[in-house]
Amino acid sequence: MTARRPSRLALALLDRFVADNEPLKGDLLEEFEARRSHWWLWRQVIGALVCARTQRSLRLPQNADMAVLGMAMLLLVSFEAVFVMNVVHRLAFGPPLPDITGYFHLVRLGALDSTAGVTPPPLALVPALCAIAASMPAGWLIAQVHQQHRALSVCLFTLSLALCAGFNLRSPLPAQLVTMMVFVIGLLGGSRLGTAIPAPRQRS
Amino acid sequence: MNRKLLTDFELMILLAILRVDEPYGVTVAREIEATAGRSVLLGAVYAALDRLEERGLVASRIGDPRPERGGRARRYFRLTARGLRALKDTQRALVALWTKVPQLEGGTA
Numbered sequence: 001m002t003a004r005r006p007s008r009l010a011l012a013l014l015d016r017f018v019a020d021n022e023p024l025k026g027d028l029l030e031e032f033e034a035r036r037s038h039w040w041l042w043r044q045v046i047g048a049l050v051c052a053r054t055q056r057s058l059r060l061p062q063n064a065d066m067a068v069l070g071m072a073m074l075l076l077v078s079f080e081a082v083f084v085m086n087v088v089h090r091l092a093f094g095p096p097l098p099d100i101t102g103y104f105h106l107v108r109l110g111a112l113d114s115t116a117g118v119t120p121p122p123l124a125l126v127p128a129l130c131a132i133a134a135s136m137p138a139g140w141l142i143a144q145v146h147q148q149h150r151a152l153s154v155c156l157f158t159l160s161l162a163l164c165a166g167f168n169l170r171s172p173l174p175a176q177l178v179t180m181m182v183f184v185i186g187l188l189g190g191s192r193l194g195t196a197i198p199a200p201r202q203r204s
Numbered sequence: 205m206n207r208k209l210l211t212d213f214e215l216m217i218l219l220a221i222l223r224v225d226e227p228y229g230v231t232v233a234r235e236i237e238a239t240a241g242r243s244v245l246l247g248a249v250y251a252a253l254d255r256l257e258e259r260g261l262v263a264s265r266i267g268d269p270r271p272e273r274g275g276r277a278r279r280y281f282r283l284t285a286r287g288l289r290a291l292k293d294t295q296r297a298l299v300a301l302w303t304k305v306p307q308l309e310g311g312t313a
Contacts, residue, residue: 023266024250026276027229031246033272048247 006032010045018052210294214261216240217252218291221262221281228267228278229253253281261287 006029014021014028032041210218220235221227232253233244256262267278283291302308 018247022276023229023279024246026270026273026278027233027246029276030270030273031230044246047245048250051245051247051251 004032006041007038010042014045014048018048021048024048209297210290213248214252214256215291215294217249217256218261218283218287221283222291226278227281232281256287257281259286260284261290 011025011028014025018024028041028044216236216239217232220232220239223239224231224235229246229249233246233249236242236244236249253262253264257264261284262281263284264279264281267280269275269277
């Protein structure tokens, strides 16, 4: 008869995502050794992940910098997607619309098109929706990184994003690139600052 | 009144801590399962215990490493004086709500 072994993946998930998990992990192993099934173990691990999420003790990946950078790049790609859609729109529907790039183009496009009698293509909304979809997880991630001041960090992130987009509205390409780089560096610096300050934990 | 009352789960956890001999995650969860007849997630128990410890209602200490736990130690809990007071406050509030309810006194709804 072979000894039962708990799922290594389940335990790895606990290690990866639940902070201060040693007593919980020990309890799960003790119960599993005593009488519990694999199904019970998985249910407990998934429950612990959900509880850690609601308790805000979810452990971030060690390389949070990379996650923040990935989110930032996703945002920048969405900027460029809007730009590409502008070009496509100009080619397909008439004369160029000068000096208009970035998210706000979609707002201006509606105003200009109403006077020109041209209806904006519904496809142009896709990049905007992508941008929103990209910025929401980015905001969540920033809030997770900055455990101590979640609301403040989300507000600052939103403000920085709005400033970046606003600046890009009428800027030449080199200035746009510089703004984007400053935006990414700011995200990285902020996340590094947030993770450098450990959350206080009392244990008697 | 400013004092925050306990939720039903917190109440069960504090009572379970008082009822079992060696209160740690497993025994607390088993006690709730046995008395309340509901299935309990250990993660939820620890999440609630962490919350209660932050509020100063329970205190914890780490025991010795044990082989059946892969060399990991148990985390034992005890009620603080503040926790006991919170328990009594909640009991008083619940008893006060429970009394003088005509629908509950006659045996029929």
